[in-house]
Amino acid sequence: MFFGSTQPESGDSKWRNQLDRFVKANQPELAALFWGLWLENGNSQGTIGIDLQPAPHFVYCPKDEVEKLNSRVENRLQEIIGIIENHKAEVEVVMIGIGKGEIKLIQFAPEPPPPACFEQIGKDVDGLLELLEQRMREQIAL
Structure with missing residues (x-):
């Protein structure tokens, strides 16, 4: 029987779809982590990334x-760079997903905003990192 287009996910898109599902399921915690790291470092360290290789972890x-990567790929990341440079940390989360030699922009405006998520969840940055990395290992299988 045929039930519509139920093609299996290709390896190239599987990591993106799994990352999307992880982000959607963990928005308050990701927003809290984002805000906690923002309070510690501002943007002095760069943008928070989720690196899926060899096992999911934050970088x-x-x-x-x-910017060097953007130069190597003929400025195809210019839009992503613009979003990163112009985001407002108090209202939206911006991260970079890294997997299979590609990157993906992660951007969302949680309700409540990041500062309130950080306050409501009540964990410190280390606790949030530990919690979210454990969830990633459980939810994202490449």
Whole structure:
């Protein structure tokens, strides 16, 4: 029987779809982590990234490295760089997903906003990192 287009996810899009589902399921916690790291460092370390290789973990993506990558890919990341540079940390979360030699912009405006998420969840940055990295390992299988 045929039930519509139920093609299996290709390896190229699977990580993107799994990352989208993870972000959607963990928006308050990701917003809290984002705000906690913003309070600690501002944007001095770069943009927060979720690196899926070899196992899902958080990294910083320094601005100069993102700009070097943009140069190597003929300025195809210019829009992403503009979003990163102009986001408002108190209302939206911006991160970079890294997987399979590609990157993906993660951007959302949680309700409540990041400062309130951080306050409501009541965990410190280390606790949030530990919690979210454990959830990533459970929810994202490449």
